[in-house]
Amino acid sequence: MEAWIESLFKTLFYPILAPIFHPVDKFLNWVDQHPFTVGSVSVTWASICGVGLFVCAMLWVCLILNKEYVNRGRPYKSIWTDLRLWTIISMTPHVLVYFYFTR
Amino acid sequence: MESFIGLHFIDWIIILVYMAGSLMLGVYCTRFVGSAEDFFIAGKALPFWAIGFSIVTSDIGATDFVAVAGAAYCNGVSAANFDWMGSMPAMVIAAFVFVPYFWRSGVFTIPEFLGRRYNAAVQFINGMIWVVVLFFMLAIMQWLSADKLMYTVLGWNPYWTLWITAGITGIYTFSGGLTAVVFTDVVQLIVMYVGGFGLLALSLWEVGGWTTLHEKVIAMGPEYQDHFRILLPNDTTGPFPWTGIVFGLGLVMAVAYMSGNQVIVQRTLGARSEWDAKGGMLFGGFLKAMIPLMVALPGLCAVVLLPTLGRENADRAVPEMIRVLMPAGLRGLMFAALFAAMMSHISATLNSTTTIFITDIVGQIRKWIGKGALPEKLALRLGRVITATLIISTAILAKPIADREQIYVFMQTILSLFQGPVLAILLLGIIWPRATQWGGLAGLVLGVMCCFVLKYTPGLFPSEDPFLFVAWWSFVFALIVTIVVSLLTPREPDEKLRGMVWSSVVHDEEAQDALQERVAQ
Numbered sequence: 001m002e003a004w005i006e007s008l009f010k011t012l013f014y015p016i017l018a019p020i021f022h023p024v025d026k027f028l029n030w031v032d033q034h035p036f037t038v039g040s041v042s043v044t045w046a047s048i049c050g051v052g053l054f055v056c057a058m059l060w061v062c063l064i065l066n067k068e069y070v071n072r073g074r075p076y077k078s079i080w081t082d083l084r085l086w087t088i089i090s091m092t093p094h095v096l097v098y099f100y101f102t103r
Numbered sequence: 104m105e106s107f108i109g110l111h112f113i114d115w116i117i118i119l120v121y122m123a124g125s126l127m128l129g130v131y132c133t134r135f136v137g138s139a140e141d142f143f144i145a146g147k148a149l150p151f152w153a154i155g156f157s158i159v160t161s162d163i164g165a166t167d168f169v170a171v172a173g174a175a176y177c178n179g180v181s182a183a184n185f186d187w188m189g190s191m192p193a194m195v196i197a198a199f200v201f202v203p204y205f206w207r208s209g210v211f212t213i214p215e216f217l218g219r220r221y222n223a224a225v226q227f228i229n230g231m232i233w234v235v236v237l238f239f240m241l242a243i244m245q246w247l248s249a250d251k252l253m254y255t256v257l258g259w260n261p262y263w264t265l266w267i268t269a270g271i272t273g274i275y276t277f278s279g280g281l282t283a284v285v286f287t288d289v290v291q292l293i294v295m296y297v298g299g300f301g302l303l304a305l306s307l308w309e310v311g312g313w314t315t316l317h318e319k320v321i322a323m324g325p326e327y328q329d330h331f332r333i334l335l336p337n338d339t340t341g342p343f344p345w346t347g348i349v350f351g352l353g354l355v356m357a358v359a360y361m362s363g364n365q366v367i368v369q370r371t372l373g374a375r376s377e378w379d380a381k382g383g384m385l386f387g388g389f390l391k392a393m394i395p396l397m398v399a400l401p402g403l404c405a406v407v408l409l410p411t412l413g414r415e416n417a418d419r420a421v422p423e424m425i426r427v428l429m430p431a432g433l434r435g436l437m438f439a440a441l442f443a444a445m446m447s448h449i450s451a452t453l454n455s456t457t458t459i460f461i462t463d464i465v466g467q468i469r470k471w472i473g474k475g476a477l478p479e480k481l482a483l484r485l486g487r488v489i490t491a492t493l494i495i496s497t498a499i500l501a502k503p504i505a506d507r508e509q510i511y512v513f514m515q516t517i518l519s520l521f522q523g524p525v526l527a528i529l530l531l532g533i534i535w536p537r538a539t540q541w542g543g544l545a546g547l548v549l550g551v552m553c554c555f556v557l558k559y560t561p562g563l564f565p566s567e568d569p570f571l572f573v574a575w576w577s578f579v580f581a582l583i584v585t586i587v588v589s590l591l592t593p594r595e596p597d598e599k600l601r602g603m604v605w606s607s608v609v610h611d612e613e614a615q616d617a618l619q620e621r622v623a624q
Binding site for chain 2 (some may be wrong): 014028031054057058061066069071
């Protein structure tokens with residue numbers, strides 16, 4: 001059944017979709033083979049995007065979101081109940097892990 | 104390799120004490136259940152720490168211990184991406200974009216939120232999708248744990264294991280609802296951590312430490328060179344290239360899972376305050392970061408300690424490590440940890456399936472036939488009947504549904520077939536006031552159709568199993584469809600949107616009050 005569906009979809013959709021997705025795949029492969037260099041240090045786009053996702057999420061919570069909104073409903077005002085600090089504490093180990101494993 | 108692990112008397116005592124303790128704690132929570140709100144969302148009284156613990160245990164099953172360790176044995180640390188890249192960024196987004204709206208709107212389920220924001224058809228379709236998916240998952244996780252884990256490792260009869268665990272989890276979920284599920288989850292996570300970190304410590308000790316592990320694995324040959332590389336190249340033929348991991352998993356599947364999956368979000372809906380709901384999500388992310396340490400790293404250690412195991416037997420990495428490394432007593436604790444993972448996963452899914460079934464299926468059908476909302480007592484009684492029916496029917500159907508090859512691919516494929524579109528309409532529903540009910544409906548239905556087309560049209564992506572790419576592109580497609588159809592249809596009245604969209608909640612206190620009044624009615 002699954003093979004029949006695949007065969008039908010390949011006939012119907014492959015000619016339309018392949019010209020859309022194949023150039024995207026080629027572009028990503030090209031990006032992958034051209035690391036970003038800062039001075040003599042070469043950094044892969046994989047590590048920039050991977051670590052960047054964590055860092056951007058942290059910056060978004062700590063710098064862009066309204067402080068009142070982030071902490072709305074907290075039981076008492078203290079640095080330990082500030083969810084911006086919680087975000088940093090919970091994200092930092094991930095940043096270090098991805099930095100370590102993508103060096 | 105069909106040899107079973109024998110248990111010492113002390114191991115049996117530990118497992119029995121754990122099982123009896125879970126049952127007693129769960130049944131004790133019955134005293135806190137007096138209404139449907141108590142049963143489905145714990146009376147909105149959960150503190151952040153209980154939510155955090157519960158989110159992690161709801162997400163991690165016993166089979167994760169075995170399968171992730173097996174994947175780490177074969178593919179290295181990239182197997183940990185689902186618990187790192189696939190969790191924390193998504194949980195931060197869930198905590199600050201989605202959870203506040205869900206919590207403030209006072210809904211029981213995510214489909215119910217979509218129903219209020221869009222229309223009843225979106226709620227019903229989304230509810231149906233989740234009930235079917237969760238039913239399959241409930242059956243699959245019961246059979247996998249009983250057959251692939253307890254039978255393979257201990258030689259226990261899978262039917263006995265299945266009915267005993269179904270019986271215990273069914274009884275406390277039936278009696279205590281979400282409160283029982285959450286508080287047994289707290290105990291179960293502690294047991295899981297003790298067992299899991301015990302295995303990790305013994306594994307690393309036996310190998311000779313992290314540096315030695317690294318050197319020995321790399322020295323084993325060319326196929327092990329990427330074992331310490333977490334993001335693999337885009338043109339890899341395996342299912343986890345970095346582009347799929349970052350965009351498909353990190354930005355779509357994980358966000359959809361953490362924000363749109365009832366099993367995860369239901370805990371935050373039961374939070375005693377908005378701060379507890381957000382804090383619980385962040386705390387859960389922090390706890391979840393440790394999961395790969397106890398499920399993936401023992402798999403890496405097994406590469407060195409059990410080199411003859413072979414890739415075809417990789418899923419036996421953890422059982423073999425338990426046999427080789429753990430003494431009596433600790434072995435019982437480790438199996439108690441596996442039972443903890445198994446029971447918490449089942450009870451969480453069971454309670455969430457019931458909640459969606461009552462709220463979004465039965466509730467909608469009653470409205471359509473003109474009977475109005477379910478009375479409180481009837482909802483509670485019906486919730487318990489559905490819980491019992493679900494656990495019995497999934498236990499009976501577990502083997503026919505789950506006894507197939509490549510079950511993990513099957514599960515991931517099911518999830519990838521609707522998560523992109525659901526995330527697209529959830530996101531637009533909150534951040535874009537112009538999104539209309541018809542835009543949401545078209546985005547959901549056409550988005551799911553797009554998933555099927557991408558999944559079953561071969562040769563579009565380099566990966567052999569491109570579910571991560573299916574999730575990403577179906578999300579993009581559903582976004583476009585929702586925007587286009589919304590712009591072509593009349594905008595929603597302001598009164599319907601008050602308190603439901605970003606701008607009206609972040610900046611408008613009156614809107615929040617209006618929303619709370621609406622909930623109170």
